[in-house]
Amino acid sequence: MTRADRGPKNIILMIGDGMGISQISAGLYSNNNRLNLERFPVIGLHKSYSGDNLITDSAAGATAFSSGVKTYNGAIGVDMDTLPVTTILEMAEAAGMPTGLVATSSIVHATPASFYAHARYRKNYEEIAADLLHTDIDLFIGGGSKFFERREMDTLNLSDALRQGGSTVASFVDTDLKDLNVENARRVAYYSADSEPLPYSQGRDYLVDASKLAVEFLHVKDSSDLGFFLMIEGSQIDWGGHSNDSDYIISEMLEFDRAIGEVLNFAQRNGETLVIVTADHETGGYAIQNGSEMGRIDGAFTSDYHTADLIPVFAYGPGAERFAGIYENTAVFDKMKLLYGLK
Template identity: 35%
Template sequence: MNLTKTLTWAISALVVLPLVASANIDIHDAPSRPKNMIIMVGDGMGPAYTSAYRYYQNNPDTEEIEQTVFDRLLVGMASTYPARQSGFVTDSAASATALATGVKSYNGAISVDINKRPLTSIMQMAKARGMAIGIAVTSQVNHATPAAFLAHNESRRNYDEIAQSYLTSEADVILGGGQKYFPAPLLAQFKAKGYQHIDDFSMLAQINKGKVLGLFADVQLPWVIDQQDSTQLSQLTQKALDLLSQNEQGFVLLVEGSLIDWAGHNNDIATAMGEMHGFANAIEVVEQFVRANPDTLMVVTADHNTGGLSIGANGEYAWDTNLLQGIQASPAKIAEQAIAQDNWQAAVNQALGFEANEAELIRLSNARMQGKAALETSLKQLIDTRSYTGWTTTGHTGGDVQVFAAGPAADLFKGNQDNTDIAEKMMSLLPKTQ
């Protein structure tokens, strides 16, 4: 950590005023230093995603374009590049390491430096101060972003090692997917350490206190668009807040909308908008918590941009949100069902919410003969063409990402900064050690 920058921000944090306008907090009630801190990461959520979500959510019956939670809370931007040995385009591990520790590292690093030595994370610092810590994510809980906050490993791909290391993370709340990485012997070890293990959303209501390991899917949680339910992450977030806020010393919580990135890698605009909606709902849950608890700071950002999404494509000055809103399932699910059905054309048209023309049906039929993956790709291309959606890559891009904040010291995150600055600023706001 850069000591000079940290001292500067620590001093600033003592006098900075909260971003009261966005959080509706009475200035006389809000402290200058937060008791609780929540960092929320929209994985892969570059600026085009938040703009697209605004238009996707827009009410077509009004003249104005309605604001979203992202518009309300926007305060700045952040650069995302990894350690220079990895170039200018980061992966989720290096970016999460920067957000968790304030140090640049190589792509693939899980809170270790370029020499593979462990780095101290904000979660470790919080725990040393008697605070509670936790994560709530839509990917497997041992995926790159949550792992960088709770573990240290030379490679993000060492999923089994990372899951095992969570035993010593001292996390109070671990919620998300990833059942396949937590076999019975490992679960027994977690239970021996006092964790309550649950594997169904209906069991969340039974957990009212104590430590919890909640694993609700084999790997990722279901796509929002397939569930037609945007509350999965909101439910996990609310439960994490309920449990962690019982700690009188405060807490640090990571919430990740993990699957925005996965949809971006797939160049799947319909599924991406569903995941954006789920993440936006979770942000609003935290926003309400900040309003009720003016000693809580919320910082929202992305780790990088995925897919090079463009709103408008092929020379057309248009983007068809009505078409996108009519899609009833992910292209993956539509393709799976079409492969299994004889009368697949009608089923596809129904799921898409529009009628494919003769030429489009021929392309889909040819793809269907090649299998599910080819049909899924063809469906995504059809949706992109019809909606005027563009993509430049199936990987990440190196553009800056947005920063959103509310609560005490939110002003610290205004303007342009690096992702390491976000970590250092939040670390500077932790209580002083005894």
């Protein structure tokens, strides 16, 4: 029996950082009562707590998804004893599959970092950036060029090292993502900001285009027909929660949902792609207040940090049925690994 007979060839994991049920609801009611999330036939719930706290952070939450272990808050791709754990991206690469990461944060931020780096602390950004060069990743799009090009811990220019390794490296400073030509690229690295990208409401609008480009690039790159792995993060839904800013949450939520729509369109055409959408945790204890109306949300908050809410998991495509029910956040990794047939 081939992998295609029992599961997907491609897996696209989409993480809306900080996206709980209220964030989804606010986006829905602000968007004519419709979201692309409604196209998913299978919905489950995961338990988001970390290895040392009922309230997880993004580092531990993403490491649970990427590696299938509960670890301490702040940990990037390491277990409770700070030992490196193998990630789904690394497993896919070892199997010869193209891989990619897209984020509206810096690419060294906790969620994307947890798929390729192994660091004791999430803010060791320059150490995390160096770990990216130890992978065979085929595409990454996100902010943080300064951690690669103007480093304090050493005098290396990691972008030059990427170019020497055959990557096409571009930046928002000289190339708009829409104008990026990747047709003959071996690997692609695109910096969307020097540090952290702006919010969507302040002009950052690349997530939909980046998601579409990443899917198409990896699909073409898959010349051996092994399939690909792609993680896409809508990073700043979380930042809106930390800021207790309802409008910030909604604008980021709606951009993320448009990216979901592009990915689902590909999956429907392709027929061999599993799309999973979830969050690492909820942020802000966000609630929709009495007096809210369709198109006008009055939001309230109980916190400026994360909460311990159960988190929805949406799945579409081959193997989607495995994501129904209630389970640990580590099970997202376990299910992806099983469906890929990886060891």
